[in-house]
Amino acid sequence: MLYYLKVTREAETRIEHVLYRQGKIVGGVYVGRGQEAIGVGSAIQLIDGDVVLPSHRDFSSFLIRGFTLREIFCNWMARANGPSRGRDNTLHIGDMSRNVIPIISHLGDTCPVACGVGMVLKWRKKGNVALVHFGEGTTSRGDVHEAMNMAAVMKLPVIFICNNNAYAYSTPTEKQYAVKDLAVRGAAYGMPGVSVDGNDVLAVYSTVGKAIQRARAGHGPSFVECKTFRMTGHSAHDGAEYVPERLFARWKKKDPISRLEKALLARKVLNRKQIDDLDEEVRRQVDDAIAQADASPFPEGADALKGVYCDADCWWKKAPSK
Numbered sequence: 566m567l568y569y570l571k572v573t574r575e576a577e578t579r580i581e582h583v584l585y586r587q588g589k590i591v592g593g594v595y596v597g598r599g600q601e602a603i604g605v606g607s608a609i610q611l612i613d614g615d616v617v618l619p620s621h622r623d624f625s626s627f628l629i630r631g632f633t634l635r636e637i638f639c640n641w642m643a644r645a646n647g648p649s650r651g652r653d654n655t656l657h658i659g660d661m662s663r664n665v666i667p668i669i670s671h672l673g674d675t676c677p678v679a680c681g682v683g684m685v686l687k688w689r690k691k692g693n694v695a696l697v698h699f700g701e702g703t704t705s706r707g708d709v710h711e712a713m714n715m716a717a718v719m720k721l722p723v724i725f726i727c728n729n730n731a732y733a734y735s736t737p738t739e740k741q742y743a744v745k746d747l748a749v750r751g752a753a754y755g756m757p758g759v760s761v762d763g764n765d766v767l768a769v770y771s772t773v774g775k776a777i778q779r780a781r782a783g784h785g786p787s788f789v790e791c792k793t794f795r796m797t798g799h800s801a802h803d804g805a806e807y808v809p810e811r812l813f814a815r816w817k818k819k820d821p822i823s824r825l826e827k828a829l830l831a832r833k834v835l836n837r838k839q840i841d842d843l844d845e846e847v848r849r850q851v852d853d854a855i856a857q858a859d860a861s862p863f864p865e866g867a868d869a870l871k872g873v874y875c876d877a878d879c880w881w882k883k884a885p886s887k
Contacts, residue, residue, distance in 0.1 A: 566605055566609060566766050567825055567829065568847070569625045569628060570601045570625070570825060571844065572625075572634070572847045572850065572851065573604070573605070574598065576851050577596035577624055579851055579855060580638075581598075581801045584641065584855070590641050591654065593800050594800055594802075595801075596801075597621075597622030598795075598796045599730070599794050599795060599821070600622060600793040600794070600796075601625055601766075601821055602766035602769050603728050603769055603793060604625035604626045604698070605629070605766055605769075606767070606769030606773060607726055607769060608626040608696065610773070611629075611630070611777075614664070614689075615694050615695070616694075617695070617696045617697075617698075618665075618682070618698065620672055620699055621656055622728060624637075627656065630660075630663045630664065631660075631663045632648070632660070634850060634853075635853075635854045636648055640654065640656070644861035644862065644863060645861065645862050645863060645868070647858075647861075651863055651864030651868075656668060666678060672699040672700060672703045673699065673703045673706035673707075673709045675699060676713070676725065677715075679697035679723050680715050680723060682723070683716060683719075683721030683723040684721060686721075687719070692722075692782075695721075695722060696726055696777075697723060697726065699725075699728065700727070700729070700730060701729040701731075701738060701741065702733025702734070704742070704747055705742065710750075712725075713725060713754045713786070713788065714754050720784065720786070722781065722786070723786045725751070725788045725789070726789050727747055727788070727789065727790045728793060729790050729791060730793050730795035731795065731812070732795055732799070734799045746790060747790045750788060751788030756786045757776070758788040759788070760790040761789060761790070764793050764794075764820070764821045769791055773789055794813075
């Protein structure tokens with residue numbers, strides 16, 4: 566867990582604070598600094614056959630499900646050998662062989678897709694589950710409620726994970742909804758709803774783990790609200806001047822990486838030197854991945870139409886009927 570927390574933080578810091586400002590990444594840059602524990606604590610317990618539908622702030626989910634740092638940096642830097650072949654420069658990537666469904670920009674649209682995935686998983690009867698991530702602002706959309714209702718009625722093995730980072734772009738939670746905890750929305754549709762400290766990776770692991778086991782047993786969906794804070798703007802071009810400094814100071818004390826380090830040191834699972842060595846190894850891995858991506862070619866213009874339509878070799882034509 567500590568490795569994935571650290572490599573996510575280091576990679577996203579380079580993306581937002583170095584590569585974007587060097588002009589090597591253009592367009593929107595969205596990171597999940599401060600809320601890394603949610604992706605790590607949930608995706609790390611998935612097994613073969615499970616499916617994850619990450620949001621744009623769940624970098625760790627891609628790594629845990631098998632994407633390499635080189636692949637991800639190649640995509641951010643729009644290189645020909647990135648997963649989107651240079652067509653896109655964000656985390657709008659997926660891979661059916663690794664059971665990662667690409668992000669839909671309007672995150673609410675991802676929830677009905679998760680229900681479709683859940684229907685297939687239930688049909689296959691192998692005890693697999695689907696995790697879908699979205700923000701608290703997304704829970705105000707109609708398609709999210711339709712998906713939650715459908716999942717509950719059909720007892721689909723879907724875990725709805727709300728990354729509640731307190732701001733939907735520049736809108737604070739008190740201007741978004743009138744309930745204290747979004748977890749009550751789970752109960753409203755007949756599924757368990759739980760709020761958890763989203764900056765405590767062990768708490769996320771435990772809470773999502775219970776929801777996963779429930780879904781594997783055929784008891785249907787759950788709603789998990791992970792309370793956290795976005796320690797940056799909505800994107801790299803957003804200075805977040807609308808966020809009071811006292812909130813950044815308060816949540817900095819709850820940093821998920823520092824908290825796990827303290828817990829591991831207190832229990833003598835790791836010592837300080839081992840943590841320092843891990844930091845050095847993470848920096849080396851990120852340095853290498855960026856160098857490999859920087860040396861990779863940009864796509865040829867003629868390749869722009871390749872893979873637009875499903876040909877004989879695409880995954881959909883080769884997929885089994887069940």
